[in-house]
Structure formats: structure tokens, C-alpha cells
Amino acid sequence: MTDPAGGMGWRTAPHLRGRRGWGRVVEEADRLARDRPLCVLLLPERLEAFELRERAEDLLTAPGAVAVDPPRLSYAAARRLGEAFADGLGGVQARRMRLPGFARALVVFDALQYPLARALTALNPDAELWYGPPAGSSGALHDRACERAALRFDRTDAPVHTQNLPLWERMEALGIESGRLGSERADVR
Numbered sequence: 001m002t003d004p005a006g007g008m009g010w011r012t013a014p015h016l017r018g019r020r021g022w023g024r025v026v027e028e029a030d031r032l033a034r035d036r037p038l039c040v041l042l043l044p045e046r047l048e049a050f051e052l053r054e055r056a057e058d059l060l061t062a063p064g065a066v067a068v069d070p071p072r073l074s075y076a077a078a079r080r081l082g083e084a085f086a087d088g089l090g091g092v093q094a095r096r097m098r099l100p101g102f103a104r105a106l107v108v109f110d111a112l113q114y115p116l117a118r119a120l121t122a123l124n125p126d127a128e129l130w131y132g133p134p135a136g137s138s139g140a141l142h143d144r145a146c147e148r149a150a151l152r153f154d155r156t157d158a159p160v161h162t163q164n165l166p167l168w169e170r171m172e173a174l175g176i177e178s179g180r181l182g183s184e185r186a187d188v189r
Contacts (some may be wrong), residue, residue: 036101064177075112090115
């Protein structure tokens with residue numbers, strides 16, 4: 001006797017090939033997820049320790065937003081090893097990153113994250129870079145990030161949701177599901 005849960009016996013019979021099995025259901029769900037535009041927050045440190053945690057958490061309430069934790073080798077350490085090393089590492093990280101959709105917006109909070117963001121925009125040419133530098137930022141990476149950024153946002157003392165309003169509006173304009181009423185509908189803008 002075969003194990004009923006093991007898929008042996010009559011369940012694998014040729015007459016069932018035309019039916020829709022769980023494998024095809026999963027493949028279809030994966031395909032639909034890959035077609036979903038995302039707002040990707042590149043976190044400079046773990047969310048729990050992030051200075052702008054409330055702001056990031058507010059953005060992450062959107063179904064179309066995901067956060068990417070920092071790599072094990074910190075951005076500062078990669079930068080100290082040289083610009084070419086940081087660029088190469090960013091390229092490797094971008095290719096290995098598995099997102100539940102495609103990046104449409106990349107949110108960067110520090111200039112040291114720019115090599116990774118640049119590599120991700122090379123893989124997702126339609127992705128926009130949004131840059132929110134800390135006060136007093138300077139340097140070559142900061143200048144490059146400012147030039148490349150489609151949207152720059154500042155850090156203020158206003159309530160978190162008020163600070164994020166330009167980001168929410170741009171997210172919806174790009175077709176990223178924000179979770180706000182009507183944002184997932186193409187006919188409501």
C-alpha cells in the first residue's frame with residue numbers, strides 16, 4: 001500500500017496531467033509577484049537600530065514596499081576597501097537579491113549605499129532613485145547620488161507621515177501599491 005500523502009500511485013497517473021496541480025498554482029503566483037512594482041528601502045543599518053525607524057516603518061505599511069537589510073560587511077567597511085571594491089560588491093549584492101517583484105523606486109538614506117543602488121538601477125532600468133541624505137552630507141558619493149536622484153527628501157521635525165507624503169504620492173504615481181484607498185486601481189489616480 002502506498003502513502004496517501006506521498007503522491008504515489010493513482011495520483012501520479014497520466015490521466016491527471018492536464019489538471020492544475022499545486023506546482024502550477026505556485027508558478028502562477030510567482031509569476032504574478034514578479035510582475036509587481038516595488039518600492040525598495042535600502043536600510044543603512046538594521047531596522048531596529050535605524051535612526052529613522054519610524055519613517056521607514058511608515059513607508060513599509062504599503063503592500064508594495066519592502067526593506068532590504070544592510071549587508072554583513074558594512075557600507076563604510078566596503079568603502080574603506082576602495083571604490084572599485086564597493087562597486088563590485090554592490091553589483092554582486094544586486095544580482096543575488098531576490099525581490100518579490102521588480103524595483104520601481106529605490107530609497108537610499110546614506111551616500112554609502114549609492115554603489116548598491118546604482119547596481120540595482122542597472123538591473124532595473126526603469127527604477128528611480130530617491131535620496132534622503134543625513135544633514136551635512138558631502139563627498140563624491142553624495143554628489144553622485146544627488147545628481148542621479150529623481151526625488152530628494154529631507155529629514156525634518158514634522159510628523160513622520162507628513163514627511164513621507166511626497167514619497168507616498170510619487171509611489172502611487174509610479175503604480176506601486178500603497179494600500180491607500182484606490183491606489184491599487186489603475187482608473188483612480
